Amino acid sequence: MPAPRRRSNMSHFQTPRVAVIGGGFTGAAFAAQLAGKARGPVAIDIVEPRTDLGRGVAYGTADPAHRINVPSTRMSVYPDQEDHFDRWLQRQADVDADAALPDGRVFPRRELFGRYVGETLAAALAARPDIAFRHHRDRALAIAEAGGTYRITLGSGDIVTADLIVLAASHPPPAPPALLAALDGAPGYVADPWAPAALAAIPPEAAVLIVGTGLTMADIVASLELQGHRGPITAVSRRGLLSRGHVARPVERFGQFTAPPSHSALHLLRRIRATVRAAAAEDQPWQAVLDAVRSDAQEIWQHLPLAEQGRLLRFLRPFWDVHRYRVAPQAEAAIERARAAGRFRLVTGHLAAARPGIELEVARGNGRLSLKGDALVVATGPGHGSVIATSPALQSLADAGLIAGDALGLGLATDRDDRALDARGRPNARLLVAGPLARAAWGELMGLPQVSLHAARVADHVAAWAATGTQRLAASASS
Numbered sequence: 013m014p015a016p017r018r019r020s021n022m023s024h025f026q027t028p029r030v031a032v033i034g035g036g037f038t039g040a041a042f043a044a045q046l047a048g049k050a051r052g053p054v055a056i057d058i059v060e061p062r063t064d065l066g067r068g069v070a071y072g073t074a075d076p077a078h079r080i081n082v083p084s085t086r087m088s089v090y091p092d093q094e095d096h097f098d099r100w101l102q103r104q105a106d107v108d109a110d111a112a113l114p115d116g117r118v119f120p121r122r123e124l125f126g127r128y129v130g131e132t133l134a135a136a137l138a139a140r141p142d143i144a145f146r147h148h149r150d151r152a153l154a155i156a157e158a159g160g161t162y163r164i165t166l167g168s169g170d171i172v173t174a175d176l177i178v179l180a181a182s183h184p185p186p187a188p189p190a191l192l193a194a195l196d197g198a199p200g201y202v203a204d205p206w207a208p209a210a211l212a213a214i215p216p217e218a219a220v221l222i223v224g225t226g227l228t229m230a231d232i233v234a235s236l237e238l239q240g241h242r243g244p245i246t247a248v249s250r251r252g253l254l255s256r257g258h259v260a261r262p263v264e265r266f267g268q269f270t271a272p273p274s275h276s277a278l279h280l281l282r283r284i285r286a287t288v289r290a291a292a293a294e295d296q297p298w299q300a301v302l303d304a305v306r307s308d309a310q311e312i313w314q315h316l317p318l319a320e321q322g323r324l325l326r327f328l329r330p331f332w333d334v335h336r337y338r339v340a341p342q343a344e345a346a347i348e349r350a351r352a353a354g355r356f357r358l359v360t361g362h363l364a365a366a367r368p369g370i371e372l373e374v375a376r377g378n379g380r381l382s383l384k385g386d387a388l389v390v391a392t393g394p395g396h397g398s399v400i401a402t403s404p405a406l407q408s409l410a411d412a413g414l415i416a417g418d419a420l421g422l423g424l425a426t427d428r429d430d431r432a433l434d435a436r437g438r439p440n441a442r443l444l445v446a447g448p449l450a451r452a453a454w455g456e457l458m459g460l461p462q463v464s465l466h467a468a469r470v471a472d473h474v475a476a477w478a479a480t481g482t483q484r485l486a487a488s489a490s491s
Contacts (some may be wrong), residue, residue, distance in 0.1 A: 027053045027144070028478040031164055031174035033152050033405055035060025036068020038447030039180035040133045041089045041464055045471035047136040047143055051479045055144040057172050059152045059164065066129025069183050069206050071122050076108070077234040079340040080125050081227060082460060083258075084118040087125060089132045091465040100128050110342060115260060119340045148172060152405035157414065162442075164405070176442040176477060178470060179415075179424065179432065179449060182463075184402045187395025189223065191366045192388075198368045200387040211235055214387045217243045221372060221383055224391030225249040225358065230339045232389050233356070234346040245356050246383055247391075248374055251330055252360030254347070255339040259299040266291045266300035269308045273315035277324040280312065302335050306456060313455025321455070322420055337459065359383070397421040399449065410435075414443060418452035426450045430470050441477065446470040 030046070032039045035058045043056055043065075058065060062072060080087060088096040101107060101120060111120040137145050150166040155177065157163075164172040188203050195201040200218075202210050205228060214220060220236065222229050225247045233245060267287035274280035287301050305312070316324065339347075350356035361374035361381065372383040400406045400417055406424075409415040413435035418425040424445050426432055430453075431439035446467050451457035457466055 027055050028176065029055045029057070029174045030176050030178065030474060030478070031162065031172055032056065032058045032178045032180050033155075033164075034058075034068075034179070034181035034447075035062065035065040035147065036180070036182050037066060037071060037129055037460065038068075038182050038463055038467055039178070040066035040129050041467040042178055042180055042446050042471055042474075043145075044089050044133045044136040045468045046474055047133075047140045049471050049475040050140070050143065051475060053142040053144070054478050055146075057146050057148060057164075057174065059148045059150060059166065059172065061149055061151050061167075063149060064126065064130050065133055065147060067126035071126030071129065073122055073206070074208075075231075075235050075238075076121055076123075077238040077343070077346075078122045078231055079111070079119045079342055080122055081119070081338060081340040081343075084120060087460055088464060089129060091461065091468055094461075096132070097125065097128050100131070113341060117258075117341075119342060154408040155405050155414075156408065156412065160442075176444070176474060178444045178446050178474065179406070180446045180467075181399070181403060181406075182448050183394040184396060184399040185394065186390055186392065187398060188390045188392065189363055191363050192223065192390065194366045195368060195370070195388060198370065200370050200385070202387065202389040205232055205389050205391060211239065211389070214239075214241065215243075216240050218386035219243050219384070220245045221370065221385040221388040222247040222391050223249070223363065223372075223388065224393065225252060225254055226333060226391065226393065227255050227337055227339060227343075228391035228393060230255060230343040230347060232391055233350060234343040237346045237350065243355070243386070245350055246359055246385070247356070248359045248361065248363070248372065248383070250360070250362055252358050253330055253334045254358065255334045255337060255344075256299075257344045258338050258341060259297045263297060263300040263303070265304035265307055266294075266296045267304045269305055270311045270315075274312065275315060275317065276320050277316070277328055280316075280324070281328060298335070299338075306336060306459070309456030310454050310462075318419060325420060325422075396423060396448075399423055409443075414440065420452050422452040423449035424452075426453045428453055430466075430473060444470055444473060 032043060039058055039060065043058060084098040084101050085095050088094055090096050107120055112118045137143060148166060150168050152164050153167055154165040155162060162174045162177050186204050204210060220243060222232055229247050269283060274283055284305060288298050291301050347356060359374055361376040363372060364375040364380055365373040370385045370388050374381045374383060400410050415432045416425045416435050424432060426445045427439045430444050430450055431441055432443040432445050433439055447463050448458050456462055
């Protein structure tokens with residue numbers, strides 16, 4: 013990232029001030045987009061404790077086993093340049109030999125994508141010397157609004173002021189099942205697999221239990237293999253669903269799901285199943301159908317009543333997630349190698365008990381299965397339902413009634429213009445939400461292409477606001 017630039021000499025009364033809370037992919041993509049869309053000077057402050065912008069949890073990993081799970085040709089900061097990352101990647105000398113598959117698709121290490129995001133933001137800012145940019149390597153502890161100005165208190169005690177705030181935090185900390193609290197502090201218990209060197213202390217011959225069977229589990233298995241682990245691995249989840257893989261050939265989307273729209277989760281499910289059968293009759297894989305559903309997903313979501321959105325999340329989301337968010341081929345191969353060697357087992361059932369010493373009881377039908385290991389790793393994913401409670405800055409906004417959690421427990425309540433809704437449901441045009449925290453309004457807002465598009469949309473809102481604000485404040489200053 014470039015060194016922070018000195019503020020413009022232009023009066024703050026003429027330069028709109030934008031603060032971004034969160035500097036992972038969402039925050040960095042928003043800032044890069046705003047740099048390209050702003051029609052005049054803007055001051056941008058990003059509050060992000062990590063040294064490098066654009067990485068966040070997902071792309072801040074240094075583990076070489078962690079790869080993007082979407083081909084490089086579909087990953088980009090700029091949604092109108094789908095191959096932007098792929099072109100950048102072709103200029104890099106340190107892409108590992110295992111990244112490219114025989115069919116030409118490339119799934120590089122996630123660390124490389126994080127570097128790309130940071131460099132893309134740096135280039136966007138370098139092209140706009142009229143933008144005063146500052147990265148505060150700190151945490152936002154509190155946000156207060158008074159007299160049309162926001163005051164953000166940082167962990168250092170410094171204050172950042174802004175006219176508009178974009179909330180761009182993406183993933184709250186992992187939320188282990190409550191039963192696993194009995195293992196807190198126990199040797200071998202890994203509650204956060206994303207912590208640096210989280211798996212390094214697991215011995216090569218250790219029997220490993222993994223709670224959760226999605227993409228995080230696949231990353232864990234691939235990481236263990238790379239560090240020479242040879243012991244048995246048992247993965248446990250309620251439904252025993254593994255993330256599905258990519259089809260090994262290019263496919264076009266098959267089917268459409270908006271005309272006419274579905275108004276219930278059950279109707280949508282039946283429609284998807286019928287389309288999968290029709291695709292199979294034409295020798296098209298299910299991935300082609302799910303790609304069409306993904307393309308239509310935000311419009312599909314808008315036509316479902318709130319009760320049906322909740323029903324979809326409760327009953328269908330686990331199945332959607334494992335088909336929609338596909339595993340990188342390299343991680344999928346690591347699971348298959350462990351399975352072929354008799355070292356990987358999948359257990360379906362509910363966690364019934366956990367005891368120190370790394371012991372689990374899993375309820376299966378009318379009985380229970382006891383599992384014992386040397387290590388247990390949690391792979392249940394972020395705790396989106398507790399996003400406000402785990403963020404002091406968001407909690408301060410909620411305490412002041414300026415934001416509220418959405419009705420579905422996915423993140424924050426927003427309208428379709430990405431404005432945060434306060435405790436009384438009123439939108440705030442100077443408090444916007446970018447990325448996954450806004451997904452209750454949009455439905456499909458977790459995959460990187462959708463987040464990139466959403467960041468661009470929020471940047472459009474802010475650029476229009478900044479243009480209007482600059483004219484108004486300049487007129488006020490000269491009167």
